[in-house]
Amino acid sequence: MAVNIFYEDVDFKLKQVTKVKTWVKDIVAKHSGKPKSITIVFCNDDYLLQINRQYLNHDYFTDIITFPYEDFPMVGGDIFISIDTVKSNALQFEVNFSNEVMRVISHGILHLIGFNDYSDAERANMHQMEDSALMMFEEKYGPIV
Numbered sequence: 731m732a733v734n735i736f737y738e739d740v741d742f743k744l745k746q747v748t749k750v751k752t753w754v755k756d757i758v759a760k761h762s763g764k765p766k767s768i769t770i771v772f773c774n775d776d777y778l779l780q781i782n783r784q785y786l787n788h789d790y791f792t793d794i795i796t797f798p799y800e801d802f803p804m805v806g807g808d809i810f811i812s813i814d815t816v817k818s819n820a821l822q823f824e825v826n827f828s829n830e831v832m833r834v835i836s837h838g839i840l841h842l843i844g845f846n847d848y849s850d851a852e853r854a855n856m857h858q859m860e861d862s863a864l865m866m867f868e869e870k871y872g873p874i875v
Contacts, residue, residue: 731755731758731765731766731767731768731806732767732768733750733751733754733755733768733769733770734767734768734769734770735747735750735751735769735770735771735772736769736770736771736772737771737772737773738771738772738773738774738777739773739774739776739777740772740773740774740777740813740814742772742813744772744831745828745875746871746874746875749867749870749871750832750835753863753866753867753870753871754768754770754835754839756866756870757836757839757840757843757863757866758805758839758842758843760863760866761840761843762803763802763803763804763805763843764803764804764805765805765806766799766800766804766805766806767806768805768806768807768808768809768839768842769807769808769809770808770809770811770835770838771808771809771810771811772811772813773810773811773812773813774812774813774814775791775812775814775815777810777812778791778792778795778810778811778812778815779791781795781810782795785797791812791814791815792812792815793811793812793815793816793819793834794809794810794811794812794834794837794838795809795810796808796809796810796838796841796842797809797810798841798842798844800842802843802844805839805842805843806842807842809835809838809839809841809842811831811834811835811838813831816830816831816834817830826874828874828875829864829874832863832864832867832874833860833864836859836860836863836864837856837860839863840856840859840860840863845859
């Protein structure tokens with residue numbers, strides 16, 4: 731399985747890249763998925779807004795858009811993350827920026843696995859799984875930096 735990381739129109743570089751790639755594979759394995767190719771693209775608000783408009787017919791900013799290309803148990807697809815919105819969310823929720831980046835990555839992986847967050851119950855379950863994924867990273871690699 732390949733986990734590819736790219737940057738588009740953003741002044742940001744993910745720290746601990748090798749650890750994050752392994753962690754992504756660990757999340758997939760934890761949910762009994764069979765990993766395929768996963769691409770994570772970090773971008774700015776305008777870049778993600780254009781994707782949102784073009785492919786989803788939505789005209790609003792968001793922190794993440796996920797395009798799954800496989801059916802479970804296969805797990806693969808593209809994840810686009812707006813660093814601008816992640817920064818805003820970190821400030822709004824009074825959390826560490828690096829932790830928020832990792833939470834959003836795990837959120838995208840969980841979407842690729844097949845989890846949704848349409849209802850309150852699904853959102854609560856998704857948040858719990860994100861917390862579990864963050865703890866899994868910290869147990870294996872130490873604090874998120």
